Amino acid sequence: MTSLQVELERLHEENGELKTMLDQMTKSYSQLQAQLLIAMQKQAQNRLREPIKCEANGMLARQFMDPRLSAAAAIDHVRNPSVAYSSGKTPADHEAFSSFSPSNLNIEVMSTERDQYKRRLQTNINCAEDALDRSSQCLVSPNYTSKSSNPNLLDDDNDEPKSSTDQEQVPVADQVPFRKARVSVRARSEAPMISDGCQWRKYGQKMAKGNPCPRAYYRCTMAIGCPVRKQVQRLAEDKTILITTYEGNHSHPLPPAATAMANTTSAAAAMLLSGSTTSKEALQYHHHHLANSGFFSNSQLPFFASSMATLSASAPFPTITLDLTQSPMQQFHRIPPPSSSTFPLPLHGYPINHQLMGGLGHPIPAPMYFPPNYKAPPSPAGVSLGGQRSTSTHASGMVETVSAAIASDPNFTAALAAAISTIMGAPRPHQGHQESININDGDIANNNAARGVVASTNNSPPSANIGVPPGSLQPGSPQLPQSCTTFSTN
DNA sequence: CGCGTTTGACCCGCGC
């Protein structure tokens, strides 16, 4: 009895420690991510400024524009990331890469926002930055703001008073840009909706043009003003594949269960952005670079998955597509649409899958799809945080929470890796260059919540989704936190 | 009765 008690106590302590650790990790993760995103933005901007030979589409125009404009555009661009995940089986399976990683990601980037962007740029040049919507901003918890008090996150900002810009002048809350970018995720799922840890309210449904299956529109309801939207639609050819397209950044802290997705999309969006701003070549370069750089060894990044990236000139919005459909074994090579080009890119596939699929620490009811070959995170990941613990995730109560939190770690690692890799490889062919980035914290002023829509919680539609445990909010991990640091890329 | 979904109207950009 006594020994048991002692043991129990010990466990409690350990638990506490773990929690703390987790919290810290989460924080740093968030910070890193924010930094990363910012860095990416920056790169994008730089890229825009330099007249690079981009094969591309609309981007060219931008590039040649007034630097400022382009910068603004870039920013703007960045701020609205939209990411779509598409999963499904790949139509063709070449063996592109073998992947040890659970899922091969197929990334398609359609960088075709051009016209709209141009326009937008022209119209609100004055402060694209401000204009960035706070809407898509993610706020950071107050505590987060330790370092970041400098108001300027972008160099450009200096030039222009961000103060009263077009609309609301919120402190620069939006470090993370992406206004229009979209991230689409493809995943096999019988459930009507993938549980991504967020709460969604359906606000519309429409028959898509070339698809028998209707497209559903959801809005994030975890916070009243949250600008995040998502569209869910089944693939016409294969109805078992669900395509979820995300747009915007959460303006509120996310529960652990939701961070994976959020982070993933953010990273993808960032990549998209850097990619879009980058030429295809650059991307390839990036990939190559990554592959060759000893920076990360595969062993260290168990979660890395190979993926394909596609740039397309025909998409309305810059969109990046992550294909989670494949199980590790079935690799595939996606066949790019005629107008797009694909190339391999490293991305963190596993975690996504894991999380996306609802593989959080806690058991989730049916709706979720678990990857057939899903295994506990490879312990080799020991290097990475928390990897080892995640294996032992079936606990209850507190542990559950913790494990859930931990579950997101792998993702964290992957996301980070992806992000970093993007940064390192993509941007400048010419290496060696240091940039310091300052991010300030902001708050979000945006509240268009005023709409008639009532906020409600719970995402699960009748049949499927599972919500996230209400209590498991993770204040410390806003999707895009801010901080200020220096990044060196080379 | 409250709240989320349903569903047709409505809006808006775009091409003709």
Added chain:
DNA sequence: GCGCGGGTCAAACGCG
């Protein structure tokens, strides 16, 4: 100006 298509609004619906 018109039609189309993607996207959103919001009154009505219907489920606990």
